[in-house]
Amino acid sequence: MDSRSIRLAVIPGDGIGTEVVDEGLKVLQTVGPKVETTTYDLGARRYHATGETLPDAVLAELRDYDAILLGAVGDPSVPPGVLERELLLRLRFDLDHYVNLRPVKLFPGVTTPLAASGPGDIDMVVVREGTEGPYTGAGGAMRRGTPHEIATQESFNTAHGVERVIRYAFDKARGRDRKKLTLVHKTNVLTYAGDLWARTFDRLAAEYPEVTTDYCHVDAASMFFVSQPERFDVIVTDNLFGDILTDIGAAIAGGIGLAASGNVNPDRTAPSMFEPVHGSAPDIAGQGKADPTATILSVGMLLDHLGFTDAAGAIERAVADDLAERGDAVRSTSRIGDDITARVAG
């Protein structure tokens, strides 16, 4: 067993966030490395109690951990955007999580809604840009509430931001069997941003002759996720397109209950943050109905990021085995967590 230990900040968040994080931690504490966790109460509850979303002092503290595990934040009682912008996106932006890493993989035994696709066909990684694009919050409104209102949103794309995420994606593609990288954008309409993305992609492609490259407009890519998912190996795309594509990815790979993600700072200037792709699902919260698998797989990504490759592999195998035998049986959140924990323990 590895003797290093992990200092982990845990943000369970709202709704099912707390439930799935409990199971993720159960698996983490069993799989190997020593873990010291500190829990941070952030999300809708704290916002309602104190008005705070992410106090500067908390953000400063979070910087000192090896990694962050997040459940889910958000509740309909909070105006749209408040927790997203001030908490979730602030973490991603301020901790420079420029790679939002989202595997889309259909495990054997999992039912996909796609009639003609099987596990061999759906096995890709989406490298979603995480710190710029249409997500910066830039924009404004004038004459709000009048018939003359104008509301704008701005997408910012920098050479620095685009190049680093595309380079990461090329490195990722080079390390995989198929070595194929697809750029997804909308260069024929978003011509300024598209031009920067496409030019940067083409320039870096020359440095990676062993990687096969490809370009797809986001509308066509969304269609191909459904009609020909086997087309894709690694995808690199902007923040908003990546948001949409990875939810389609979750759908085709067996549902949002299985979709893991990492908000990665590859330069390690701040801790990376791992979270399931799903939200806080207030409609099923507190009922033990949430599937903790996405969180458990996210814990696997966290371990992999920190160099605990064996432990990460053990989690992925335990989940794969659990999924292979899952069938239609309905198990509670904690039961699924227990079962996967038992597998990593044995």
Next chain:
Amino acid sequence: MDSRSIRLAVIPGDGIGTEVVDEGLKVLQTVGPKVETTTYDLGARRYHATGETLPDAVLAELRDYDAILLGAVGDPSVPPGVLERELLLRLRFDLDHYVNLRPVKLFPGVTTPLAASGPGDIDMVVVREGTEGPYTGAGGAMRRGTPHEIATQESFNTAHGVERVIRYAFDKARGRDRKKLTLVHKTNVLTYAGDLWARTFDRLAAEYPEVTTDYCHVDAASMFFVSQPERFDVIVTDNLFGDILTDIGAAIAGGIGLAASGNVNPDRTAPSMFEPVHGSAPDIAGQGKADPTATILSVGMLLDHLGFTDAAGAIERAVADDLAERGDAVRSTSRIGDDITARVAG
């Protein structure tokens, strides 16, 4: 038979555009109303020959027709964005096609990639805004080609533009059996635009008490297109989200070869334009392989828009019958056109 006649401008465009338009016209000329067509040579060929995309004089002429039928424009030999911005989007914007109407309907006999969904489950209409949002072309680049490049894209949303398209969608929903309207946006991230869309939607909802309303983030909606398409009846959404959703819609409803669309100016201050959702597909152009069905269905929408309801119904029925008996037989573009023509004639 209706004695009015239609003055139609035809823009076959590039690649398979010309092939599918021929079949659309074949059906149109058979189905009933008298049609006078004038063909406009616009697209990649003209651009290469003369450098022109859409001369002002041509745009002015086009205003005088009852409607426009467009095949597809675009070719890899033209830099991305030139024909899209200067021709296709200029037509949509200058002719004030503020409703981009895209039915997503699975016809009996058509194979969907979704294992659990049948014709009854996939029957919706996407009302995509057509004249603003991230499609305006606003934005720019500075320090282009240097490590300090910044490229921006701006989304413009006006009370005027948002209200009119949402109102159209409410009217559309009220006229359908289920009377359900879903707003799709990303209000939790694109907070300024999202606020305008959501506020306008809620305000108009009060005027349509018989319509059930619903809101979905674009990422979740994209997922539900795959996992629960039966959720949707009428969808109203912005220009970019509508672009993406309708390609997923095409995928689940049997492929891009069947997806029809109308760029509609409901106020009739300029002619509306009908076109298949697919592009010019240079890879299969000139081989008689393109499916003209999307264009033929678009011709049906055109007739419906002009008030030739019977003729429109006849086309939809002929297509439905053809699809029901289509099976796996491979027919050429013109053969499919002939077969559907024979059905509307008989």
